[in-house]
Amino acid sequence: MALIIGGMAALSAGTVLFVSTYANIQNTTELLNTSAEMIIDTIEENVIDLTAPIEKLAKALKKGAETGDIDLANIEFLNAYFAGVSATVPYLTDLGVVYPDGSYLFITQTFSPDGPVFTPTVEPPTAGAVHYIQEVKNKESFFWNEPFFNDGRTHISVAVSIQKGGDYLGTVIVSSTVHHFSEVVGELNAKYGVTGFILYGDDHVLAHPKILELAPTDLSSASPLHSVSTLGDPVIAQMLNVSPEFHGRDDTFDGFVVETEQGEQLILTSTMESFGSVPWVVGQYSPLSDWSGQWSRLSDSVLVGLGLVAVSVLAALLLAKRVAAPIRRSTEGAMEISQLNLDQIGNLPPSRVSELNQQAIAFNRMLVGLRWFETYLPRALVRQLVKTGNTAIVQPREVELTVMFADIQGFTASSETMSPKDTAEMLNRHFEILNRCIEQEGGTLDKYIGDAVLAFWGAPEEQADHAERACRAALAIRRSLSNAGIDYGVKIALHTGPLIVGNIGAVDRINYTVIGDTVNTCARIEALAGSLPSDELTRIMVSEATAGLLGRSFDLTHVGDFQVKGRSGPVTVYQL
Missing domain, CATH: 1.10.8 (Helicase, Ruva Protein; domain 3)
Structure with missing residues (x-):
């Protein structure tokens, strides 16, 4: 018996050690891969956050000019308009309009001790401007220009040509500078301890912390960007001469290892091709030792595991009978x-x-x-029951809660043109975003109803600020859907009121859920949201009951009073 148990102990312990070591290797690899993806994603998100307002302003001017709401020849209005937008997006440095005759207007933002100054300048027609018009006047959507040097600064700009009734009105140009981009990537060092950068093609630098230290004397209209050699970063210079040593999952990034005087450096890069004909290479580098430390700890754990296997076998032999x-x-x-x-x-x-x-x-x-x-279900509730032993939290009771209904606008019609696989993938991605935002604000996900989600705040844990939590979750959903590039509409309704919450169902099939008129009213508001005007792709409608519990930090707009099914009186609705 002792030998059998000892042998089994050795086999079991050895198997556990092998499996755990293999799992730890996989987990360590996954962790490092995830960390790398997180840093690359952060850089890409920063780039998108910088470029999105530039594109948005260009699109807004195009729409206004085409509808006649904006006169591109009204310099005073454009100056005031640009000043207003720049108040919330201060890194917008220039607004330009190239007119059909080749003349052009540039409004430049500079900073003085008294605040930002906006200076309009009108230049007469030039051959270069006329040539530019011929190249871009028939482009239907916005496009990114090549970087250009003007007034001591290198500009990164987006342009859009405007047509009305078949007539060409001009081309709007909105720009920022490489200095603003460099300031953003420079923040990565404080956040992650890495050096971030953006390359324009293979041999020019669009953003790097060192750019903030370089004088623009070497730049000109013919050479608007610093070259890699001028930048003087040996890590990036060596990277351009070697091939990647590994790639991220689904080729999301490339990995390089180069040797410098400060030791080996790990470089991670990703290519963004949505900003013109020349790709942007975003990346970061840091000492390889920052990443290899986890492998050292893993090898130490394996040695400890081998020692524990020997001890466990000996203990098994001694204690077999007992x-x-x-x-x-x-x-x-x-x-x-x-x-x-x-x-x-x-x-x-x-x-x-x-x-x-x-x-x-x-x-x-x-x-x-x-x-x-x-x-009991869901599992989170079971864990709380096991941990606390308090069964009272799942007993049906009446309590004031805030309920959220969220669904995809026009999903039924759009899903008819999609395959079942595509539909499932779309919903899974959509629900993943919603679930994460709801859980981050302490909400309870009740159920899925087709493409809709029902969630609530205030139970099983008491939350005095349940209305504000629900609103923060809704705003987070809007931001997350926007950051993910979602192009379909989403309707979200929030309503507060008394509900029965607890275990509902048969003895052998119980759901922890909410029932009551508050849920029905919230569903009616959500259905109403699709017919209400809104500039937001994700519409958030809030009832008067919920609005009354919110602080001043929430921006609410009164939409109106509406008669909904199941309610004798009108329901007052606000947009968040």
Whole structure:
């Protein structure tokens, strides 16, 4: 018996060590890969956050000019308009209009001790401007220009040509500078301890912390960007002469390792091709030792594991006779668990052997948890029940909650043109974004109803600020959907009122859910949202009951009073 148990212990411990080591290798690789993707994603998101307002202003001017709301020849209005937009987006440095005759207007933002100054300048027609018009006048959508040097600064700009009734009105140009981009990537060092950069093609630098230290004397209209050699960064210079040593999942990034006087450096890069004909290469580098430390800890853990295997085998041989009976009872219990016969399993008795006693305690606690899990859903609620032992939190009770309904506008029609696989992938991605935002604000996800989500705040945990939590979650959903590039409309409704919350259902099938008129009213408001005017792709409608519980930090716009089904009086609705 002792030899059998010792052999089994050796085999089990060895197997556990092998599996855990393999899992740790996989987990370490996954962790490093995830960390790398997170840093690259951060840089790309920063770039998108910088470029989006530039594109948005160009599109707004195009729309206004085409509808006649904006006169491109009204310099005073354009100057005031640009000043207003720049108040919220201060890194917008220039607004330009190239007119059909080749003349052009530039409004430049500079900074003085008294604040920003906006100076308009009108230049007469030039051959270069006329040539530019011929190239871009027939482009239907916005486009990114090549970087250009003007007035001591290198500009990164987007342009859009404007037509009205078949007549060409001009081309609007909105720009920022490489200095603003360099300031943003420079923040990566404080946040992650890495050096960020953006290359324009293979040999020019669009953004780098060192650019802030370089004088523009070497730049000109013919050479608006610093070259890699001028920048003087040996890490990037070496990277351009070697091939990637590895790639991220789905080729999301490339990895390089180069040797410098400060030691080996790990470089991660990703290519963005949506800003003109020349790709932008965003990336970062940091000492390789910052990444290899986790592998050193993993090797140490393997050595410790081998020592523990030897100790466990020796202990098994010495304690074979004393552990045989408890192991048999534990094995019999495990067999019953595999059959889900939880009612037929008794608790393991205590043991004078510490390890066996701990095993019995852990087994008994596991059994209690499984019995809870068999009865209650969702799992988060079961964990709380096991942890606290307080069953009162799931008993049906009436409490004031804030409810959220969210669904995709026009989903039924759009899904008819999609395959089942595409539909499922779209919904999974959509629900992943919504679930993350709801959970971050402490909300409880009740259920999915087709493409809709029902969630609530204020239970099972009491939340005095449940209305504000729900609104913050809705705003987070809007931001997350926008950052993810979602192009479909989403309707979100929030309503506060009394509800019955708790376990509802049959004895053998119980749901922790909410019922009551508050849910119905919220659903009516959500259905109403699709017919209300809004400039937002994600519309957030808030009832008067919810609005009354919000602080001044929330920006609400009164939409109106509406008669909805199931309510005798009108419902006052606000837009968030």
